[in-house]
Amino acid sequence: MDELIRLDALGAGGPYHSRSRLTITELTGTPVAELSLVPRLFVQRTMAALREARTLPAHERATALARSGRLFATGVVDGIPAEEYQHIVSRVSGMPITVVRSATAGIGRRAGEAYRTTRYARPQGAVDDWRDPLTRNGQAVWTRRGDVFAVHAAGNHPGVHTLWLEALALGYRVAVRPSRREPFTPHRLITALRESGFGDDQVVLLPTDYAVADDVIRDADLAMVYGGEEVVNKYGNDVRVLPQGPGRSKILLTGHDWESHLGTLVDSVSAFGGTACVNTTAVFVEGDPAPVAEAVAERLSAIPSLPPEDDGAVLPVQPVADAHAIEKYLLDHVNGATPVLGGDGVVDDLGDGSAVLRPAVFRVDRPDAPQTGIELSFPCVWFAPWSRADGVEPLRNTLVLTAITDDDGLVDHLVEDPSIRNVYLGDTPTYLMPPWVPHDSYLGEFLMRTKGVIRT
Amino acid sequence: MSTDPILDCPLDQVPEGPEFIEAAMRWHFSPETGSPFWLERAKTLGFDPREDVRTFEDLRRFPNVANELRDVRVEDLIPRGYGPDADVIGVYESGGTTGPPKRVVLLRDWLERLMHRTQQGLQERGYPESGHWLALGPTGPHVFGELVRWQAARRGGIRFTVDMDPRWVKRCIAEGRGDEAERYAEHLIDQSTYILETQDVRVLVTTPPLLTRLARRSALVELINAKVAAISWGGAHMDPDTRYLLRTEVFPNVKLYGTYGSTMILGGLAERVVPPEEDLVIFDAFSPYIMFSVVDQETGEAVRYGDRGQVVMHHVSKSFLLPNNLERDLATSVAPPPGQLGDSVADVGPLPTFENETVIEGVY
Numbered sequence: 001m002d003e004l005i006r007l008d009a010l011g012a013g014g015p016y017h018s019r020s021r022l023t024i025t026e027l028t029g030t031p032v033a034e035l036s037l038v039p040r041l042f043v044q045r046t047m048a049a050l051r052e053a054r055t056l057p058a059h060e061r062a063t064a065l066a067r068s069g070r071l072f073a074t075g076v077v078d079g080i081p082a083e084e085y086q087h088i089v090s091r092v093s094g095m096p097i098t099v100v101r102s103a104t105a106g107i108g109r110r111a112g113e114a115y116r117t118t119r120y121a122r123p124q125g126a127v128d129d130w131r132d133p134l135t136r137n138g139q140a141v142w143t144r145r146g147d148v149f150a151v152h153a154a155g156n157h158p159g160v161h162t163l164w165l166e167a168l169a170l171g172y173r174v175a176v177r178p179s180r181r182e183p184f185t186p187h188r189l190i191t192a193l194r195e196s197g198f199g200d201d202q203v204v205l206l207p208t209d210y211a212v213a214d215d216v217i218r219d220a221d222l223a224m225v226y227g228g229e230e231v232v233n234k235y236g237n238d239v240r241v242l243p244q245g246p247g248r249s250k251i252l253l254t255g256h257d258w259e260s261h262l263g264t265l266v267d268s269v270s271a272f273g274g275t276a277c278v279n280t281t282a283v284f285v286e287g288d289p290a291p292v293a294e295a296v297a298e299r300l301s302a303i304p305s306l307p308p309e310d311d312g313a314v315l316p317v318q319p320v321a322d323a324h325a326i327e328k329y330l331l332d333h334v335n336g337a338t339p340v341l342g343g344d345g346v347v348d349d350l351g352d353g354s355a356v357l358r359p360a361v362f363r364v365d366r367p368d369a370p371q372t373g374i375e376l377s378f379p380c381v382w383f384a385p386w387s388r389a390d391g392v393e394p395l396r397n398t399l400v401l402t403a404i405t406d407d408d409g410l411v412d413h414l415v416e417d418p419s420i421r422n423v424y425l426g427d428t429p430t431y432l433m434p435p436w437v438p439h440d441s442y443l444g445e446f447l448m449r450t451k452g453v454i455r456t
Numbered sequence: 457m458s459t460d461p462i463l464d465c466p467l468d469q470v471p472e473g474p475e476f477i478e479a480a481m482r483w484h485f486s487p488e489t490g491s492p493f494w495l496e497r498a499k500t501l502g503f504d505p506r507e508d509v510r511t512f513e514d515l516r517r518f519p520n521v522a523n524e525l526r527d528v529r530v531e532d533l534i535p536r537g538y539g540p541d542a543d544v545i546g547v548y549e550s551g552g553t554t555g556p557p558k559r560v561v562l563l564r565d566w567l568e569r570l571m572h573r574t575q576q577g578l579q580e581r582g583y584p585e586s587g588h589w590l591a592l593g594p595t596g597p598h599v600f601g602e603l604v605r606w607q608a609a610r611r612g613g614i615r616f617t618v619d620m621d622p623r624w625v626k627r628c629i630a631e632g633r634g635d636e637a638e639r640y641a642e643h644l645i646d647q648s649t650y651i652l653e654t655q656d657v658r659v660l661v662t663t664p665p666l667l668t669r670l671a672r673r674s675a676l677v678e679l680i681n682a683k684v685a686a687i688s689w690g691g692a693h694m695d696p697d698t699r700y701l702l703r704t705e706v707f708p709n710v711k712l713y714g715t716y717g718s719t720m721i722l723g724g725l726a727e728r729v730v731p732p733e734e735d736l737v738i739f740d741a742f743s744p745y746i747m748f749s750v751v752d753q754e755t756g757e758a759v760r761y762g763d764r765g766q767v768v769m770h771h772v773s774k775s776f777l778l779p780n781n782l783e784r785d786l787a788t789s790v791a792p793p794p795g796q797l798g799d800s801v802a803d804v805g806p807l808p809t810f811e812n813e814t815v816i817e818g819v820y
C-alpha cells in the first residue's frame with residue numbers, strides 16, 4: 001500500500017479530515033490507514049446537529065437502507081471496491097477472509113431487511129401511525145423512545161454493524177464511535193448510507209479518543225455499548241444504555257450420542273475464527289467430558305495455520321506481541337484445568353510479524369469452575385462435567401445456549417431463566433443468527449415503546 | 457553588593473543573554489543577595505553557578521528543584537538583595553496534580569516586567585482598548601486569576617471572576633466521581649452566564665475545557681459572539697481541531713489566542729501571531745526571563761526543530777530562579793525568533809490515548 005487510506009470522521013457537515021489522527025496498521029505493523037480523531041467540541045456539535053436533523057419518512061429509510069446494503073456489499077465506496085475492503089479488513093483485524101466476505105454479504109442483506117426485521121419487535125397490539133383506523137377505538141402506537149442513538153461499536157466482527165441499522169430503520173439518527181481495531185466497516189457502511197439517501201446529519205461516524213467516548217453517549221437519547229464485564233458494570237444501571245457484554249455462549253450435551261454432534265460443537269467453537277460473542281466457549285457434558293473434549297481437540301488441531309487472506313484460513317491472526325499477550329492471559333488463567341489442546345501455548349508465528357492463534361481446549365473438573373466464563377477472541381473452549389443435579393446454575397449468564405437434550409423439563413427452566421438470552425435446541429450451532437430470531441432481545445424492544453392513542 | 461543594572465534593565469529593553477545569565481547567577485548565589493533557599497541548595501550542587509553557569513546552555517547543569525518548592529518557607533525564596541521590605545504581590549501555588557502544591561513568590565518588579573510584555577502582546581493582537589474582562593478559571597492560590605486582574609486593570613477594565621478550584625476537579629476525577637466534576641463545571645458556566653448577560657465583558661479568559669463547555673449552550677455562544685472581542689485561553693491544552701472549530705464555526709468573530717505558561721515560571725506567554733492559514737499555535741519565549749527547551753523523553757537531550765519532545769521551562773529573573781522545570785507537556789520544537797534563548801514550542805499537548813487500557817478478555 002503506497003498511500004495511506006484516509007478514514008475521515010463523518011460529521012454532520014460531511015467528512016472531516018482532522019489534524020489529530022491515529023495510524024491504523026495491519027498485522028505486520030505496516031501502516032495502512034489514518035483515522036481522523038475528533039475532539040469533544042466536534043462531538044458536541046455533531047450530536048446537536050443530529051438532534052436538530054429531520055427523520056426521513058419510513059419508506060425512504062427502507063429504500064435507502066436497501067440501496068446502501070447493495071453498495072456496501074458489492075460496490076465501490078469512497079474509491080474502494082468490495083474485494084479490496086475485505087482484504088484490508090482481513091489484513092488489519094486478522095479475521096479469515098472468508099469470514100469477512102460472508103460478513104460483507106450479511107451486512108448487505110441485513111441492510112436490505114432492516115426495516116422488515118424491526119417489525120418482529122413490534123407488539124401485536126401496536127400500530128405504526130396514529131392515523132391508523134384502529135386508534136379510533138383506542139390503540140397502542142409504536143413510537144421511538146428518543147431521536148438520537150449512539151453506538152460504541154466493537155471491532156471483533158464486521159457483523160456488529162448490522163444491529164444499529166435497525167435504529168436507522170426506525171427513524172433514529174445514529175452516531176457510531178468505531179473501534180480502533182477495525183474502523184473500516186462502519187466508515188464504509190456510513191459512507192454507503194449517505195450515498196444512498198441518508199443525510200450527513202442523520203448518520204455519523206465519530207472516531208474519538210477514549211476521554212471523549214462518553215460524550216457520544218451523554219449527548220444521545222439512547223446508546224448501545226459493546227464491551228466486556230467492565231462495560232456491563234459501568235452502564236448496567238443506566239436505563240439509557242444497552243450494554244452488549246460478554247457472550248459466554250455454551251453448549252449442553254446430555255445423553256450418550258455425542259459423536260453425531262461433533263461437527264456442531266467444532267463449528268460453534270471455531271466459526272468466525274472464534275471471535276464472535278456467539279462462539280461457544282464452554283461445553284457441559286453429562287457424563288465424562290474427556291472423550292468429547294479429545295474428539296473436539298482432534299478436529300480443531302487439524303485446522304491449518306494460514307495467513308488470514310488465504311481462502312483456506314479459519315483461525316484468527318494477530319500481531320505477534322498481541323498474540324503472546326492473549327496466550328499469556330490464557331495460560332495465567334488455566335489454574336489447574338487439564339489441557340487437552342494448546343496447553344503449551346497457542347501462538348503459531350507466521351514469521352512476518354503476525355501469528356495465528358491456534359485453538360485451545362481445556363477440561364475442568366466441576367461445572368461451576370470459573371474458567372468456564374473465560375471468553376477469548378480465538379477458538380478456546382472449556383469442557384466441564386454436568387449432571388442433572390447441577391441444574392441450570394452453571395449454564396446461566398449466557399448469550400446463546402445450545403441444549404442437546406431430551407429433558408423438556410430442563411428446557412423449561414433454561415427458557416425461563418432471564419440470564420440465558422437465547423436457547424437453541426438439538427443439533428443447532430450457537431452462532432446461528434437468523435434475522436427473525438432476536439440476538440439479545442430485539443433491539444426494537446429497547447428503542448421503542450407503545451403509546452396509547454384514543455380518537456373520539 | 458549592589459544590583460547589576462542589567463537585572464533591572466528598562467522594561468522596553470532586552471538584555472544580552474550571556475551577560476544577563478552571568479549577572480543573575482551572581483545575584484542568586486552571592487551570600488548578600490541570593491535567597492536562603494538557593495544559597496543553601498548551592499552547597500550540594502557540586503558546581504559554582506557564579507563560575508560555571510554563563511550561558512543559557514549552562515542552565516542545564518542545574519537539577520530540577522521544583523519538587524523542593526512544596527516544603528520551603530516562602531520567606532526563604534525571596535532574594536536577600538531585596539532587603540527586608542521586598543514588595544510581595546502574593547504567593548501562588550501549583551495545581552497540586554502530583555502531591556502537595558509547590559509555592560512561588562510574585563514580586564512587584566517581576567510583575568511590572570511581565571505586564572509590560574503582556575501589554576505589548578495584547579496591543580499587537582488587537583485586544584480591545586477598553587471594557588471589562590471575565591476570568592473564568594482558577595483564582596485563589598493560583599496565579600492565573602491574579603495576572604488577569606493586572607491585565608484588565610492596565611487596560612482600564614474591571615476583572616470579573618468565576619472561581620474554579622482545579623484541585624477539586626482533579627480529585628473528583630481521580631476518585632471516579634466524574635458526575636460531580638460535571639455538576640461543578642456546569643455550575644461555573646451558570647455563574648459566568650450571569651456576568652456575561654449583565655456586564656460589558658469584552659475579553660474572556662478561560663481554559664479550553666471550559667470554553668468547549670460554554671460552546672454547548674447556543675444562547676451563550678450568541679452572547680459571546682455579540683459582546684466579546686477576544687478570548688484568551690490557557691491553563692490546559694487546546695487540540696488543533698478544537699481551535700479550528702472554535703475559530704471557524706463557534707466564535708468566528710472573536711479573536712482567539714492561547715497562552716502557555718505555568719505558575720512555576722511565574723507567567724504565561726501569548727501565542728505567536730501567524731497568518732491564519734498557518735493553523736499552528738506557536739509559543740515564543742520571554743527571553744531571557746522565561747524560556748523553553750524541548751527534550752527527548754527518554755534521554756533528556758534536546759530534540760531537533762520539528763521533532764516532538766517534552767517541555768522544560770526555565771525562569772531566570774532578579775526575583776526568582778527556577779531552571780529545568782520539567783513539564784508534563786509534549787510539544788514540537790520550533791526555531792526561535794532571532795535573539796531568543798531556548799526553543800519556541802508548538803502544538804503543545806498530551807499523548808493521545810484511544811483506549812483506557814489493554815483489555816484482553818472478551819471478544820470486543
